[in-house]
Amino acid sequence: MNGINGHTPEGKYITLISNDGFEYVVLREATEISPVLRTMLRSPFSEARTGRCHFPEIRAAVLEKVAEYFHYWFQNKDKDDVPDMIIPVEICLELLMAADFLGLDAKPEPTDREVNRGDNLAMIAARME
Amino acid sequence: MVTVNNRASLQPMVNKATTEFEPCWNTLRGALIDIHNKVVSALSFEHLYRASYKITLRKNGRLLYDKVIEFETQWFREHVLPRIDDLVANNLAGLSLLQIATSSSHERRETGEKFLRGIRERWQDHNTAMNMAADILLYMERTGPEAAVHPSIYAATIGLFRDQVLKYTLDGGQDASDHPFNIFDALISVMLDLINMERDGDVIDRNLLRQTTGMLEQLYDNDDELENEKLYLTGFEPRFLQASCLFYRGECEKLIREADASVWLRHTRRRLEEERVRCMTALPFMTTDKILEVVKTELISAKLDEFMALEGTGLKSMIDNDRLEDLTILYSLISMVDKSKSLLKTLLQNRVMELGLEIEQTLKNTDFSTAAVATDEPTEGAEKSKAQPLNAAAQQTAAAIKWVDDVLHLKDRFDNLLAVCFNQDLVLQSAVTKSFADFINMFNRCSEFVSLFIDDSLKRGLKGKSDQDVELVLQKAIVLLRYLADRDLFERYYQKHLARRLLHAKSDIHIEKELVRRMKTEMGNHFTSKFEGMFKDMEVSKDQSENYREHIRSLGDVDVKKIDLSIHVLTTNYWPPEVMGRGALQEEGTRECIFPPPIKRLQESFFTYYLKNRSGRVLTWVASAGSADIKCVFPKVAGKETGPLSKDRRYELNVSTYGMVVLLLFNDLGEGESLSFDEIQAKTNIPTGDLIKTLASLSIPPKCRVLTKEPLNKAVRPTDTFSFNSQFVSKSIKIKAPVLSSTSKVEGDDERKETERKNYQTRAHVVDAAIVRIMKQRKELSHTQLTTEVIGQLSGRFKPEISLIKKRIEDLLAREYLERIDGDVSAYRYLA
Numbered sequence: 001m002n003g004i005n006g007h008t009p010e011g012k013y014i015t016l017i018s019n020d021g022f023e024y025v026v027l028r029e030a031t032e033i034s035p036v037l038r039t040m041l042r043s044p045f046s047e048a049r050t051g052r053c054h055f056p057e058i059r060a061a062v063l064e065k066v067a068e069y070f071h072y073w074f075q076n077k078d079k080d081d082v083p084d085m086i087i088p089v090e091i092c093l094e095l096l097m098a099a100d101f102l103g104l105d106a107k108p109e110p111t112d113r114e115v116n117r118g119d120n121l122a123m124i125a126a127r128m129e
Numbered sequence: 130m131v132t133v134n135n136r137a138s139l140q141p142m143v144n145k146a147t148t149e150f151e152p153c154w155n156t157l158r159g160a161l162i163d164i165h166n167k168v169v170s171a172l173s174f175e176h177l178y179r180a181s182y183k184i185t186l187r188k189n190g191r192l193l194y195d196k197v198i199e200f201e202t203q204w205f206r207e208h209v210l211p212r213i214d215d216l217v218a219n220n221l222a223g224l225s226l227l228q229i230a231t232s233s234s235h236e237r238r239e240t241g242e243k244f245l246r247g248i249r250e251r252w253q254d255h256n257t258a259m260n261m262a263a264d265i266l267l268y269m270e271r272t273g274p275e276a277a278v279h280p281s282i283y284a285a286t287i288g289l290f291r292d293q294v295l296k297y298t299l300d301g302g303q304d305a306s307d308h309p310f311n312i313f314d315a316l317i318s319v320m321l322d323l324i325n326m327e328r329d330g331d332v333i334d335r336n337l338l339r340q341t342t343g344m345l346e347q348l349y350d351n352d353d354e355l356e357n358e359k360l361y362l363t364g365f366e367p368r369f370l371q372a373s374c375l376f377y378r379g380e381c382e383k384l385i386r387e388a389d390a391s392v393w394l395r396h397t398r399r400r401l402e403e404e405r406v407r408c409m410t411a412l413p414f415m416t417t418d419k420i421l422e423v424v425k426t427e428l429i430s431a432k433l434d435e436f437m438a439l440e441g442t443g444l445k446s447m448i449d450n451d452r453l454e455d456l457t458i459l460y461s462l463i464s465m466v467d468k469s470k471s472l473l474k475t476l477l478q479n480r481v482m483e484l485g486l487e488i489e490q491t492l493k494n495t496d497f498s499t500a501a502v503a504t505d506e507p508t509e510g511a512e513k514s515k516a517q518p519l520n521a522a523a524q525q526t527a528a529a530i531k532w533v534d535d536v537l538h539l540k541d542r543f544d545n546l547l548a549v550c551f552n553q554d555l556v557l558q559s560a561v562t563k564s565f566a567d568f569i570n571m572f573n574r575c576s577e578f579v580s581l582f583i584d585d586s587l588k589r590g591l592k593g594k595s596d597q598d599v600e601l602v603l604q605k606a607i608v609l610l611r612y613l614a615d616r617d618l619f620e621r622y623y624q625k626h627l628a629r630r631l632l633h634a635k636s637d638i639h640i641e642k643e644l645v646r647r648m649k650t651e652m653g654n655h656f657t658s659k660f661e662g663m664f665k666d667m668e669v670s671k672d673q674s675e676n677y678r679e680h681i682r683s684l685g686d687v688d689v690k691k692i693d694l695s696i697h698v699l700t701t702n703y704w705p706p707e708v709m710g711r712g713a714l715q716e717e718g719t720r721e722c723i724f725p726p727p728i729k730r731l732q733e734s735f736f737t738y739y740l741k742n743r744s745g746r747v748l749t750w751v752a753s754a755g756s757a758d759i760k761c762v763f764p765k766v767a768g769k770e771t772g773p774l775s776k777d778r779r780y781e782l783n784v785s786t787y788g789m790v791v792l793l794l795f796n797d798l799g800e801g802e803s804l805s806f807d808e809i810q811a812k813t814n815i816p817t818g819d820l821i822k823t824l825a826s827l828s829i830p831p832k833c834r835v836l837t838k839e840p841l842n843k844a845v846r847p848t849d850t851f852s853f854n855s856q857f858v859s860k861s862i863k864i865k866a867p868v869l870s871s872t873s874k875v876e877g878d879d880e881r882k883e884t885e886r887k888n889y890q891t892r893a894h895v896v897d898a899a900i901v902r903i904m905k906q907r908k909e910l911s912h913t914q915l916t917t918e919v920i921g922q923l924s925g926r927f928k929p930e931i932s933l934i935k936k937r938i939e940d941l942l943a944r945e946y947l948e949r950i951d952g953d954v955s956a957y958r959y960l961a
Contacts, residue, residue: 036178036267043264045174054175101182103271 014041015052016067022060024067030074033120035103058101062094066102069121085124096125150189153180154196160265161200164258165208177265185269193269194282197262201286205293209251213294213312216247238326238333241319245337248316252290252344259286284349291348291360316341317365321372324411328376328403338411346413366416370423373404377427385432390442394458397428401465421465430466437476444476448546456550470556477557478564481543485568488535492528526581532572533582537605540565566612574881579609580622583644584629587636599640607647615927616652617895618888624659625705631667632697632754638667653925662703670697677738694731697755698739698748722752723814725793753819755786761835763857780859782835784866787815787823792835795853803839803852810847821845826866832859833866889933896929896937901946904959912938912955 014031016024028051031037040047047053055063065087076082087095099105105122160177163169184193263270263283270282279285295313320341327333345361377400384393401424408417437444447455463473543561551557569575586602613619630636642664649657674695724732736748763778784792790813794804804812810820825845828838837854838845899922903915910918916934923929938957941947950956 035271039264039267040174040178043174043261044169045172045177045261046170047174049170054173056175057179101179101268103267 011051013051016063017052017054018058018060018063019056020060022063024063026067026070027074030070033070033073033077033104037102058098059094062091062098065091065095066098066104066121069104069124073121084127087125092125096122099125150184150187150192153184154193156180157184157193157197157265158200161197161204161258161262164261165204165254167254169261174265178267181266182268190269193266194279194285197266197282198285198289201259201262201289202293205289209255209294210297212251213247213297216244217312217315235331237322238331241323242334242337244315244319245323245334245341248294248312249337249340249344251294253340255290256287256344256347259283262286287348288351295348295360313364317368320365321369324369324407325372325376327407327411328400335407335411342412361413366419369412369416370419373420373423374427377424378431381428381432384428385435388439388442390436390439390444390447391452391455393436394455394462397424397462398458400424400428425462425466429462433463433466433472437472444473445480448477448480451542453546453549456546460551460554464554470554474557474560478560481539481561481564482568484539485536485565486571488532488539489568489572491535492532526585529574529578529581530585532578533605533609536565536569536609540608562612566614569609569612570614576613576615576619577622577881577884579606579613580619580626582606582609583623584626587640587644588630603640603644603647606644607651610648610651615888616656616925617892617927618885620656620659621705621884621888621891624663627660627663628705628754631663633756638664656926659703662700666699666703667697670699673698673739677735680738681734694735696735699751722750722787722790723812724750724752724790728790728793752786752790752815756783757786757789758783759789759792761792763855766855778858779862780857781863782833782866783864784827785823787813787819788827788866790815791820791823791827795836798853801852803850805850806845806847809851817847821847824849824851830866833864892927892929892933893937895923895926896934897941899923900934900937900941901959904947904957907959909950909956909958911953912957915957 012028013025014028016026018024028041031041037053040053041051042048058066069085072085099120099122104120157177157180160169160172163172181193184190260283263281263286266282280288291313295311295316297312320338323333323338327335342361342365345365346359348360349355350358350360350363380396380400384396401421404420404424405417408414408420412420440446444459446452447459460473463470467473543565547553547558547561572578583602583606586606610616610619627641630641631638645657645660645664648660677694677696732750739748740746759782761780761782763780765776765778782788782792791809794809794812798804806820806824809815809824810817813820815823824836824838826833828834828836828845828851829843835854835857836851839850839852896919899919900915903918903922904910907918915938916931919934920929938947942949942957945960947957948960950958
């Protein structure tokens with residue numbers, strides 16, 4: 001699907017904002033793993049225009065972990081045998097739902113390398129639980 | 130802590146939410162309207178996405194899907210179709226569909242493009258909107274259980290455009306009421322019309338066309354979205370190809386009516402290029418091959434033979450007038466439609482044959498006219514720029530050289546065509562070569578003529594020429610040689626001609642050797658072994674003459690020293706029988722020439738010397754092949770007080786050996802005495818033919834008329850008498866009596882028949898040998914196999930006729946080299 005991205009500000013970073021107003025600045029590239037964020041930032045809606053993504057139903061602790069995951073994925077995407085991310089047990093369930101919401105439970109795309117390149121967030125969260 | 134087994138059991142994140150379908154759908158519905166109205170920048174993607182997320186989590190995804198479809202369908206009806214109706218107004222569809230003849234193409238183009246632009250605009254709006262709609266419905270798409278069963282929401286909503294707009298049936302207006310049509314038909318008609326206009330030279334909006342075909346590429350024939358069921362492929366392309374087919378068929382017929390192959394070639398090339406460009410600028414690239422195929426079929430293949438056969442501009446005229454560019458285009462076009470290029474190949478071959486036979490025909494005509502001139506007015510029979518009159522034989526030689534020149538010229542032309550126009554195409558090259566070989570070998574004197582050509586080139590042509598010219602001649606000789614099928618016949622002629630050149634030192638021995646060396650690489654060892662033997666004889670003889678002179682000097686024999694001997698000892702097998710005095714035509718040739726006593730002594734002296742180192746050999750003196758320098762004194766004529774006749778005159782005469790023998794006879798004669806032809810023959814034993822020639826050279830040409838003949842005329846007859854010409858005067862001291870036999874000339878019909886007969890005999894032996902060789906190895910063979918093998922073995926030398934092989938087999942059966950295998954008539958066994 002071709003997003004209409006004529007007026008997307010091509011900043012290097014974007015901002016994720018939790019329901020309690022915490023802001024997490026992440027590398028735009030690192031959010032590519034989430035189809036939802038990817039679409040969000042390409043479709044000509046307000047998020048694409050401002051580079052700020054509000055998540056009124058995700059709280060800071062969870063969103064922080066999501067932001068951490070983005071970078072974890074970004075840094076390890078080309079590596080083999082990466083260590084698991086540490087996820088506090090108390091946010092596991094919420095994180096799992098957030099992962100579902102953001103489409104982070106997708107299987108690795110077939111074009112990617114076959115070797116283990118780290119589980120997706122939903123799998124990590126489910127395991128921690 | 131809740132145990133999570135499956136995603137569907139999860140509660141939405143916000144527990145307080147009493148998310149109902151209606152509020153969420155209302156949010157989304159509002160957003161869809163905004164999207165269509167292009168006011169989205171204030172909307173939050175997250176908000177809308179969350180709405181569809183919630184609906185999907187509540188397992189209402191299917192409902193949402195249907196609702197969206199329903200909404201879009203309604204949107205089309207209320208907002209899009211009215212605008213389409215506007216567009217179709219003004220009788221546009223009627224215009225484009227019925228191609229009303231009265232409307233100018235300009236008008237048609239204007240309205241057509243307007244229509245396309247309208248459709249394009251609707252499509253682009255819809256496509257953009259549906260992309261966004263699909264974006265916000267992402268969660269439903271991704272996780273809804275419907276995803277697997279239904280086409281994606283994007284595909285479904287895009288498909289609505291096809292169903293709602295393209296299949297929107299127009300009432301057809303007053304003109305087309307009998308057959309209803311829809312927007313899609315109108316669209317295609319307009320597009321095809323535009324393309325045809327462009328083909329006719331109009332400038333159209335290619336970008337518009339490109340976007341329209343792009344739309345058809347994005348749409349599918351149905352909601353299954355199979356790759357090969359794109360609307361472009363199912364709806365547009367076949368009709369486009371069909372329309373193109375008709376267009377080019379018509380064009381081709383127009384071109385053949387105009388009957389100019391040259392125009393046709395260029396036009397076709399341009400059309401191919403145009404279509405290729407069109408597929409890059411206005412149509413999808415994947416159509417390229419298909420449309421090019423149409424052009425190739427309709428414009429090239431369909432009438433190729435007719436265009437090639439066109440009088441005045443067809444292939445014949447292209448070749449004859451060296452229209453290289455035409456041929457180049459022709460070749461490139463034909464290569465596209467026919468990899469084997471069979472038609473071009475056949476036509477080229479025919480043309481080569483025609484031209485080749487033309488050469489022969491011209492030759493015959495030329496022959497006839499000059500021969501006629503030669504017999505009627507021998508003094509004016511000069512050919513080309515040569516001042517001196519040519520006798521009939523020389524004219525024949527000139528004809529041979531003309532033939533060879535013409536053939537080489539033709540070959541050069543076709544080589545040039547192959548290189549410049551036909552990309553050195555191997556198929557064509559071998560076809561042309563074959564035709565050359567065919568027509569050359571159809572000319573029954575080709576072997577003789579080729580050898581004569583070489584003879585002439587080496588004898589006359591190379592004096593004072595540069596190495597490059599020599600190289601050129603050598604190359605030409607080899608080129609011709611390759612074409613000859615009857616190489617044994619050529620070998621025979623070449624041997625004869627070479628022998629004459631060598632014995633009379635008419636050519637440069639280095640060039641001779643170089644040519645033979647090349648023949649060796651071309652045809653193999655056995656072909657040149659005789660020639661090499663001849664060279665060797667020449668070298669050895671030179672040494673022997675030298676040594677013999679040395680030997681005589683050491684003896685201090687003063688008497689014999691008066692005659693200086695230079696000898697060529699020729700090995701019988703290497704040299705042609707004609708030269709060796711064993712020619713079958715000269716039956717008297719077996720008779721020994723009677724040499725005068727001084728010569729006899731010299732011969733004996735040399736023979737003694739020769740046998741010192743080699744015992745058991747026989748030397749036969751071949752007087753017909755030698756020459757002699759005679760110092761002679763013409764005493765002053767009594768009664769003449771002034772002028773050259775008043776004193777003694779000394780001349781050096783260069784004559785043939787026979788000439789010397791004859792002249793020596795006159796030494797013994799007294800003043801005023803004469804000898805008759807018969808007397809001379811009786812005293813010398815020279816064969817009649819040779820004697821006539823010898824006497825003619827001594828008594829007819831004014832330059833060396835040392836004998837006077839009675840009666841005084843231009844021909845020597847056996848009834849003539851001869852006497853010493855005491856009045857002989859010459860300005861030069863050294864005089865060369867023309868040795869007629871040294872001029873290689875075309876054989877007369879009798880001679881040629883004789884040569885062929887001899888050649889046939891030799892062939893019989895060669896075939897015998899081949900059969901025995903093969904049978905010895907194979908022991909048993911069927912008749913067909915044996916024949917094939919024999920032909921294979923001999924192909925390098927000549928093409929044996931089947932009848933000859935059959936005859937030889939029968940002969941070998943009779944001589945009990947072979948026997949028939951019992952019960953099998955057509956198989957043989959070798960008898961050791």
